[in-house]
Amino acid sequence: MKIHILGSGVMATAMAYGLKNAKFEVVIVGRNKDKLELLSNDFETCEYGSKFDITGKNLILAVKPYALKSVCSLLEGEANSCVSVLARTSLEDVKTNLKAKNIAICLPNIAAEFNSSITPFMSQGDTKIIEEILNGFGKCVKFETKNELDAASVVAGCAPAYLAVVAEALANAVVREGVKKDDASKLVSGLFDGFAKLLEASHPALIKEAVCSPAGTTIEGVAKLEECGVRNAFFEAVKASCNKQRS
Numbered sequence: 001m002k003i004h005i006l007g008s009g010v011m012a013t014a015m016a017y018g019l020k021n022a023k024f025e026v027v028i029v030g031r032n033k034d035k036l037e038l039l040s041n042d043f044e045t046c047e048y049g050s051k052f053d054i055t056g057k058n059l060i061l062a063v064k065p066y067a068l069k070s071v072c073s074l075l076e077g078e079a080n081s082c083v084s085v086l087a088r089t090s091l092e093d094v095k096t097n098l099k100a101k102n103i104a105i106c107l108p109n110i111a112a113e114f115n116s117s118i119t120p121f122m123s124q125g126d127t128k129i130i131e132e133i134l135n136g137f138g139k140c141v142k143f144e145t146k147n148e149l150d151a152a153s154v155v156a157g158c159a160p161a162y163l164a165v166v167a168e169a170l171a172n173a174v175v176r177e178g179v180k181k182d183d184a185s186k187l188v189s190g191l192f193d194g195f196a197k198l199l200e201a202s203h204p205a206l207i208k209e210a211v212c213s214p215a216g217t218t219i220e221g222v223a224k225l226e227e228c229g230v231r232n233a234f235f236e237a238v239k240a241s242c243n244k245q246r247s
């Protein structure tokens with residue numbers, strides 16, 4: 001399938017590489033000649049020009065949310081599909097600004113580059129084509145209400161930053177205990193790799209139970225995390241991001 005990605009920033013390029021890996025034909029459409037020149041080593045690129053014809057095309061909209069109106073004012077015709085990745089932007093916002101037979105709003109994350117984004121979405125029209133596109137850079141989960149989508153988007157879009165804090169904290173903590181910086185990074189990266197596989201096969205509570213032996217070393221650490229309120233910190237972080245997402 002041929003996909004036109006409107007935008008050439010961080011999220012646009014992450015999805016472009018993922019889709020290319022999955023054998024999609026990717027065209028990056030942008031306004032910045034220098035950025036497009038760089039990307040032209042890996043992708044077909046083009047500028048919007050004074051008008052850009054979207055008739056029959058499959059689009060991914062990946063500009064900043066405030067740019068929705070100005071970018072859409074350049075678009076002519078009716079696209080076959082349009083997937084918007086714009087935060088804090090509703091299906092209605094997209095439909096008001098652009099014509100497409102099948103429309104979705106979603107929040108991917110930058111693991112899209114490695115075909116590993118988990119992408120929550122809401123759609124109108126043919127869900128199959130939307131899923132085919134979103135599965136091109138990872139996995140996707142469909143939601144029916146904006147309220148659910150906003151909360152799900154925090155896990156998919158914001159939680160990579162939360163987990164980056166966890167990963168950095170773990171690495172720093174073992175450096176404090178005498179492990180070299182590079183070894184600490186390798187250990188933490190290996191931990192996340194292995195943990196992803198465990199999580200696919202089991203529930204977090206069961207993983208925790210399996211690792212904590214009675215009066216052992218792990219339960220001491222878990223008790224300290226609880227004492228420091230780490231669980232509540234995550235509840236508060238998700239609430240804060242959800243509030244912002246819904247504002």
Ligand SMILES: NC(=O)c1ccc[n+]([C@@H]2O[C@H](COP(=O)([O-])OP(=O)(O)OC[C@H]3O[C@@H](n4cnc5c(N)ncnc54)[C@H](OP(=O)(O)O)[C@@H]3O)[C@@H](O)[C@H]2O)c1
Nearest residue numbers: 007008009010011012032062063064065067085086087108
């Ligand atoms: N980064 C993430 O982790 C993430 C996750 C989920 C969703 N998103 C969403 O993805 C979208 C892009 O975010 P990003 O992180 O990729 O930002 P970014 O790296 O700053 O890229 C923004 C893109 O929007 C383009 N743009 C901005 N204003 C424009 C305008 N008036 N006309 C045409 N193009 C315009 C920029 O073009 P120039 O290069 O020419 O300035 C650039 O290509 C946002 O809507 C964001 O909500 C991002």
